[in-house]
Structure formats: C-alpha cells, structure tokens
Amino acid sequence: SQQGEEDPQALSIQEGENATMNCSYKTSINNLQWYRQNSGRGLVHLILIRSNEREKHSGRLRVTLDTSKKSSSLLITASRAADTASYFCLTGGSEKLVFGKGTKLTVNP
C-alpha cells in the first residue's frame, strides 16, 4: 500500500513554538504531499515534494524527504492559533491516492 502514516496522532503546543510531524511510507513514491484540514472542512493542499528533492520551504512550512528511510517531516515554525488543524500526508505514484490517519495539531494561545 502507498498509504502514509503520520505521527504523532496528536500534538499540543503553545503559540510561537515549532510543530513537527512525521510521515512514514512503505513503497517507492514519485512525490509526497502534505494537506491541512480545518475542523469540518475539506482538505487544503500545502506543499508537494518530489522524490528527487530533500527539502522544500513555503512560508513558515518546511518539508523534508528521506527516501532511504521512506519518511518525511513537516515543520511549522512560529506556530499560530490558526494553525490548529489536522495534517495529512499523501504519497503519490498512481491515480489511487490514499491518506494516512493524520496528526491533530492544537496550538494554544
């Protein structure tokens, strides 16, 4: 299965701190994506990293990819209360796109 698995399942931090969540997968991939879901809403695409990339930045987001360990991490720096959401990784390689169970991030003001 190409499904990624995120950890931790839940993370609670204070505003201003950094949040790190991880994704592990089992098969070879073409790319890996991270999505955010606010409560009761659809998912929003955050960032895509290709298999030949090791690190990518977008604003306060930093994603790393280690294909030898089949893992990725998403770092959110200087977190804000508005970052409170669930975060999912998605491993791509075919039309069948399967999500992991997600990390629920709570940023306390």
Added chain:
Amino acid sequence: SQTIHQWPATLVQPVGSPLSLECTVEGTSNPNLYWYRQAAGRGLQLLFYSVGIGQISSEVPQNLSASRPQDRQFILSSKKLLLSDSGFYLCAWSATGGSGANVLTFGAGSRLTVL
C-alpha cells in the same frame, strides 16, 4: 480557474433510505475524480476513484456505488443506507498530467447523518 462543487452540504436520512451525493468540476477536462469518507475524528477513507467517464475503481464496495455519467460529474449513491454510512463525504479532483498531477483539490464536503 477550476472550481469544484459538492452538494448537498448536509443531510439527515433514515436507515434504509437511498442516497445521492453529487460533485461537479468546472474549468478543467478529463480530471481524476475521488470520493472519500471521514468518520468523526478519523482519517479519510478512499471510497471510489475514476480516471474517465464510466471508469470507476471501488475501494469499499459494501452498499455504496459511484458513477461518472459525464467527464466532470461524479455521483455517490446508495440504495439503502446503513447507520455506519454516517460521516463526512468529500469529493476531490486532480489533473491527469503535468505539474498538477496527483495534487487534490477538495470540495466543501457533505455531512451525512443516518438515523
């Protein structure tokens, strides 16, 4: 620009009643289309995906079905709902090639409560 519409936004249905959720995409052609379900506080379960008209891949056959009667229309149906069908249903699309391939854009979701 591309947009995705999904309806109805919420519905409450009795056990054993039929279901029809509809999703349409505008501004693109030949998209890959997806139906996901999310139980309360849980992750997303892939139900169906389609790479073209009339082409449906089922991940969770059970009592749900999907159809793609037109290129940009994806319908999720059930003849008889079960209590376990309650959840948040999300439609999504992705491009079939180029830099946008595999990047999903989601609709706003349909919240189904089966009583």
